Amino acid sequence: MSVILVLIGFSLFVALTFLGLYIWAVKTGQYKDNYTPSVRILFDDRETESKDENENNGKDE
Amino acid sequence: MIETKNYNPSATKLICYHCGEECPTDDIRLGDKIFCCNGCKTVFEILQQNNLCDYYALDENPGITQKEDIKRNYDFLDDAQLIEELIDFTDGKITKVTFSIPQMHCSSCIWILENLHKLREGIKYSKADFLKKIVEIQYAPKEISLKQIVELLDSIGYQPDLNLEGKVKEKSDSHTKKLYYKIGVAGFAFGNIMLFSFPDYLSFGKFHLENLGRAFSYLNVAFALPVFFYSANEYFISAFKGLRNKIFNIDVPIALGITVLFLRSLFEIFTGTGAGYLDSMTALVFLLLVGRVFQNKTYSALNFERNYKSYFPIAVTIKTNKGESTKPVGKLKTGDRIIVKNNELIPADSVLINGRGFIDYSFVTGESNPVEKVNGDIIYAGGRQKGSAIEVETVKEVSQSYLTQLWNNDAFSKKDISHLDSLVNTVSKYFTFIILSVATAAALYWWGNTDYAFNAFTAVLIIACPCALALSTPFTLGNTLRIFGRNKFYLKSTQVIERLTSITDIVFDKTGTLTETGKSSVQFEGEELSLYEKKLVKTLVHSSSHPLSKSIYNLFDVEKFKDVTEFKEIPAKGIVGKIDSHIVKIGSKMFLTDTNEKGEVNLSTKVYLSIDGKIRGFFSIANSYRKSLPQIVSQLKNKFALYVLSGDNDGEKSQLEKLFGKSSRMFFKQSPHEKLSFVKSLQKSSKKVLMIGDGLNDAGALKQSDVGISISDDINNFSPASDGILDSSSFKRIYDFIKFAATSKKIIITSFVISFIYNLIGLSFAVQGTLSPVIAAVLMPISSISVVVFTTFTTNFLAKRRGLL
Numbered sequence: 001m002s003v004i005l006v007l008i009g010f011s012l013f014v015a016l017t018f019l020g021l022y023i024w025a026v027k028t029g030q031y032k033d034n035y036t037p038s039v040r041i042l043f044d045d046r047e048t049e050s051k052d053e054n055e056n057n058g059k060d061e
Numbered sequence: 062m063i064e065t066k067n068y069n070p071s072a073t074k075l076i077c078y079h080c081g082e083e084c085p086t087d088d089i090r091l092g093d094k095i096f097c098c099n100g101c102k103t104v105f106e107i108l109q110q111n112n113l114c115d116y117y118a119l120d121e122n123p124g125i126t127q128k129e130d131i132k133r134n135y136d137f138l139d140d141a142q143l144i145e146e147l148i149d150f151t152d153g154k155i156t157k158v159t160f161s162i163p164q165m166h167c168s169s170c171i172w173i174l175e176n177l178h179k180l181r182e183g184i185k186y187s188k189a190d191f192l193k194k195i196v197e198i199q200y201a202p203k204e205i206s207l208k209q210i211v212e213l214l215d216s217i218g219y220q221p222d223l224n225l226e227g228k229v230k231e232k233s234d235s236h237t238k239k240l241y242y243k244i245g246v247a248g249f250a251f252g253n254i255m256l257f258s259f260p261d262y263l264s265f266g267k268f269h270l271e272n273l274g275r276a277f278s279y280l281n282v283a284f285a286l287p288v289f290f291y292s293a294n295e296y297f298i299s300a301f302k303g304l305r306n307k308i309f310n311i312d313v314p315i316a317l318g319i320t321v322l323f324l325r326s327l328f329e330i331f332t333g334t335g336a337g338y339l340d341s342m343t344a345l346v347f348l349l350l351v352g353r354v355f356q357n358k359t360y361s362a363l364n365f366e367r368n369y370k371s372y373f374p375i376a377v378t379i380k381t382n383k384g385e386s387t388k389p390v391g392k393l394k395t396g397d398r399i400i401v402k403n404n405e406l407i408p409a410d411s412v413l414i415n416g417r418g419f420i421d422y423s424f425v426t427g428e429s430n431p432v433e434k435v436n437g438d439i440i441y442a443g444g445r446q447k448g449s450a451i452e453v454e455t456v457k458e459v460s461q462s463y464l465t466q467l468w469n470n471d472a473f474s475k476k477d478i479s480h481l482d483s484l485v486n487t488v489s490k491y492f493t494f495i496i497l498s499v500a501t502a503a504a505l506y507w508w509g510n511t512d513y514a515f516n517a518f519t520a521v522l523i524i525a526c527p528c529a530l531a532l533s534t535p536f537t538l539g540n541t542l543r544i545f546g547r548n549k550f551y552l553k554s555t556q557v558i559e560r561l562t563s564i565t566d567i568v569f570d571k572t573g574t575l576t577e578t579g580k581s582s583v584q585f586e587g588e589e590l591s592l593y594e595k596k597l598v599k600t601l602v603h604s605s606s607h608p609l610s611k612s613i614y615n616l617f618d619v620e621k622f623k624d625v626t627e628f629k630e631i632p633a634k635g636i637v638g639k640i641d642s643h644i645v646k647i648g649s650k651m652f653l654t655d656t657n658e659k660g661e662v663n664l665s666t667k668v669y670l671s672i673d674g675k676i677r678g679f680f681s682i683a684n685s686y687r688k689s690l691p692q693i694v695s696q697l698k699n700k701f702a703l704y705v706l707s708g709d710n711d712g713e714k715s716q717l718e719k720l721f722g723k724s725s726r727m728f729f730k731q732s733p734h735e736k737l738s739f740v741k742s743l744q745k746s747s748k749k750v751l752m753i754g755d756g757l758n759d760a761g762a763l764k765q766s767d768v769g770i771s772i773s774d775d776i777n778n779f780s781p782a783s784d785g786i787l788d789s790s791s792f793k794r795i796y797d798f799i800k801f802a803a804t805s806k807k808i809i810i811t812s813f814v815i816s817f818i819y820n821l822i823g824l825s826f827a828v829q830g831t832l833s834p835v836i837a838a839v840l841m842p843i844s845s846i847s848v849v850v851f852t853t854f855t856t857n858f859l860a861k862r863r864g865l866l
Contacts, residue, residue: 004273008280012253019249026241032234036191039168040175043119 079105080218081122100127104217108173111180116173123169125218133215137376137387138208147207147223155185156202160214160221165194173217181205181213223375237357244350247292250284251343257281261336262835278330278337285339289323293346311489311531314496318526319345325519338523341837345528348845356535356555358542363776363786365553368473369443369465369757372424372779373408377401380452395455402450409442409455410462416451419607420444423572424756425464426708426732430609430682443757448607464757467733472741472765483559484809485534489527496525503828513830520832524823528841529816529848533809537852541805544860549788550798551776557784560768561802563749567697568740568762570754571707571717574772576684577789583612587670587678594672595619601638601645604628609668610636613647613680635668646671647680684713686720689793694720696796702748706731706739708758737761753795757781797863808855812848819844 025031075084078094079101089096096102104124108116116123137143150157162174174189174196183205187198196219200210214221257277293316300316303309319342326337364371376387380398388397390408398414401407407420418434425443434440440453442462459465467473500521507513538555545552552558569575590598600621602610607630628638635648646653646669653671668680687693697703703725705717711729721727728739736754740762743750752759752766755773760781763769771780774789787795823840826832860866 011256012280015249015253019245022245022249023242026238026245031237031241033190033192036171036189039171039191042168043172044115 076122077101077124077126078117078122079124080126081124082126098127103127107180107217113173113176113179116169119172120167120169123167125164127218133220134378134387135208135211135215137389138211139206140389143375143389144207151202154201154203155199156207157197157199158207158210159195159197160211160223161195162189162214162219163194163222164219165189165191165196170219174219177210177213180217181209184210240350240354240357243292243295244347244354247288247343247347247350250288250292251340251347254281254284254340254343258336258340258834258838262838274336275333281337281339282327282330285323285326285343288343288346289319292350293319296346296349308486309490309493310486311527314489314493314525314527315349315531317493318522318528321519321522322526325523336834338834338837340834341523341841344838344842345526345845348528348842348849349531352532352535352539352849355539358539358546360546360551363551365784365786366782367779368468368760368782372406372443372757372781373459374406377405377408390459393455393459395457397455399453399455400450401446401453403446403448405446407440407442407444407446407453409459410457411440411442411453411455413438413440414452414454416449418451419447421447422708424758426758428572428709433607464733467737467757467761470734470737470761472737472761483534483556484806485530488530488813492525492527492530496521499525499824499828503830506828507830516832517828517830520827520830521824523837524827524832524840525820526841527816527820529819529844530813532845533812533816533848533852536849537805537809537812537856540853540856541801541860544801544856544865545798548794548798548865549776549791550785550794551787552785553783557768558802558805560749560784561751561799562806564701564751564768564799566702566704566743566748567751567753568704568706568743568766570736570752570756570759570762571705571713572684572709573755574753574759575690575705575717576686583616584681585616585670585678586681587676590677592619594677596622597640597643597645597672598647598670600625600640601628601636601647604638605630605636607636609680609682610647612682613668616680644673650676686716687789687792691720693793693795698722698725701751704728704739704743706736706762708732708736733758733761737765740765751799753787755780794865797865801860801863801865804859805856808852808859811855812852815851816844816848819847 075087075095076082077084077097079096082097084095084097087095089099089102091102091105094105096105101124104127108114138147148156148158162170165171165174171189171191175187177187177198178184183201183203185199185201187196189196198210211221211223257280260274260277296312296316296319299310299312303313322338322342322345326339326342329335329337373390376389377393378385378400379388379393380400385400393399393409395409399408399411413434413436415436418438418440419431420434420440421431422428422441422444424445425441431447432444439456441464442457442459443464457463500518503517503521504514507517535555538558541558542552542555545558595617596619599614599617599619602614603621604625622640625638625640628636630636631648631652634652635646637644637646637648639645648668650667650669653669653676668682670677670679694703698721703721705721705725705727707713707727707729708731709729711727714727714729717727728735731739736759740750740752744765744767750766750768752762752769753772754763754769755771759769759771763771763781763783768785769783770785770787771783772787772789772792773780776786776788780786819840823832823836823844826836857866
């Protein structure tokens with residue numbers, strides 16, 4: 001039976017971790033804006049690309 | 062959402078590469094790209110130089126047109142005190158500022174606003190919030206000034222909305238966060254208590270896990286403590302406040318139920334007589350809080366609390382001995398000389414010193430046509446100059462002006478009292494008494510057996526906890542709010558829907574509400590003009606900058622001659638000129654006949670035309686009413702008493718009577734204060750008033766009325782404080798909205814009946830003293846969830862049938 005105690009302790013630990021993560025997520029404002037990140041994630045990060053390539057893009061269009 | 066661009070230069074229409082508007086010519090070009098104006102081209106060049114052409118790859122023609130091409134002066138942003146008011150935070154090295162950018166409309170906008178650091182050194186970080194239409198910028202004040210940032214934003218087309226109200230407020234933010242914490246804690250406890258109660262559910266009291274069962278129960282108590290003391294605290298506070306004011310609001314029976322659940326569970330667990338009802342208690346709190354989130358749906362990009370401060374500019378150009386400079390409006394004193402350019406606002410009551418004023422008061426007084434002012438005339442604050450720049454001298458401070466005094470009225474100082482007469486609170490008053498008497502009756506019945514009496518008494522209070530009752534309102538109204546939002550009718554809160562159902566009288570403003578903004582139709586009445594004469598007229602009015610001349614110019618679709626000789630424009634009278642050896646005069650009758658006959662005083666509605674001294678007829682300027690108006694009026698006429706309050710003259714009375722019939726009452730030349738007191742007088746005769754308006758002159762009436770709705774052509778533009786903002790394209794559906802609000806109320810009543818049935822079933826167990834924790838744990842969530850499903854499904858279904866979804 002004592003194995004149950006260990007499991008309960010572990011499950012509690014996991015549950016509390018998730019609660020903590022949730023509180024952290026609310027605290028850092030992740031629930032504040034639930035639209036913009038969905039757009040932001042689609043932006044390509046092309047900081048390193050050269051100017052020529054951008055111009056080529058212009059021509060392709 | 063983000064598509065690859067499919068730009069086709071061979072298309073017949075010339076589309077501006079930057080903003081997507083049609084180009085009049087293809088003169089302005091850069092490589093193979095065509096622009097509608099130099100402003101757009103400049104923005105493109107700025108972005109190209111900084112290697113930011115991705116802007117154009119994300120969305121098609123994402124830019125904001127630069128046709129207006131106004132050079133704005135931001136010198137006032139050098140004012141240290143003003144900077145202090147605008148920024149959120151600074152530590153000397155890094156400054157944080159939040160701007161409202163109403164022009165934000167696509168993913169390219171987000172992208173460019175978040176890449177500001179590539180445009181200019183000194184900007185460290187920027188983050189956009191699309192729904193709120195704000196951008197948060199962090200910059201190093203030693204490298205770049207606030208003024209430079211605003212100029213940069215303006216130069217790429219994103220002019221920040223700076224006004225006297227200052228910072229973008231985020232007051233509701235911490236409240237929402239708290240609610241999320243509470244839900245998190247309640248949900249966490251609810252799930253875990255359910256888990257630890259499982260052995261007990263399965264055993265049905267016969268089989269005990271002895272020590273382990275005990276341990277589980279104590280764990281449950283540990284979980285329930287934060288729910289009782291933290292998550293549910295708002296219900297106790299609200300119930301306490303209600304009782305202190307002798308009001309039995311819905312939170313009273315809820316708080317009672319939660320308390321009894323908690324205390325009886327503690328009693329059972331610590332005496333070892335049972336497992337308690339902690340699972341039901343946490344589930345109840347969790348569901349109630351979820352309902353609250355659903356009800357709290359807000360339109361974050363919209364502002365329902367605006368006053369004149371957000372309509373007025375933040376700074377004006379003033380003239381001093383040293384020349385022109387800018388000054389924050391708040392620091393404006395009487396006697397300051399202000400330069401007001403085309404399309405700028407007059408911030409305080411002033412006297413015209415220099416120039417010719419054509420003041421558009423439509424937003425302030427409801428007068429539909431610009432008023433001509435000459436030197437020495439008083440110009441009231443809020444008017445907008447149309448035409449060349451004028452110079453004025455202020456005679457009053459901003460807050461003491463004729464219009465802004467409206468905000469000193471009582472209607473604005475009293476707080477929005479939460480309407481306690483809402484349906485659910487009325488019901489809960491009787492409900493609380495009934496369950497208390499049932500509980501007492503059950504206890505008295507079992508009086509001989511103390512255990513049974515205690516059990517029955519507490520069980521009645523537990524099972525009668527009006528969870529389903531409390532959830533039906535937020536879910537029904539919350540869903541209705543969303544349905545309205547989809548139809549471009551944005552309400553401040555769900556309470557407005559309930560108030561909408563009790564409306565008896567509807568008051569309309571005229572200008573901008575019944576009429577379309579910025580559109581007036583000009584007609585010529587008199588002898589038919591020949592093509593040649595039309596050309597003459599068009600040529601003459603072309604030389605005039607009077608707004609009415611422009612309307613007449615657009616009336617005739619003919620070519621004009623090249624030159625006018627002996628052109629004269631006489632303020633407040635008319636214009637005259639010689640074209641092709643004909644003398645053409647346009648203006649008041651007095652001006653045309655050179656007599657002192659005072660026939661037509663009102664220049665703004667009738668303008669006469671004479672050619673070679675012979676009067677040919679007159680141009681009448683009529684407002685163009687919204688096309689859907691006859692339909693709206695015929696729908697509303699039989700159900701509500703209709704009124705029209707107009708700040709304009711009664712020139713349109715006969716036309717309005719055709720629409721509204723004689724029964725409706727119309728009042729003209731109403732000042733903002735008169736509008737407010739008219740609504741008040743209706744309310745005194747116990748009428749419930751719905752006010753529909755659009756301008757600052759309606760602000761008082763909107764605030765005073767039971768429901769105030771402001772109509773707007775662009776919901777992101779300014780609209781005065783109100784309970785709801787209605788997009789003008791949805792005005793025709795106003796009757797559907799009122800009807801659907803009534804339907805929502807019926808749905809709530811139906812769901813009340815359903816939840817009472819559940820309560821009756823539960824009570825039949827409870828009075829017998831046989832309520833086991835399992836039955837409670839099953840019945841309570843099922844009743845709540847079924848009510849939520851019922852209300853959501855029915856509102857959606859009925860909305861679909863009425864074409865609202």
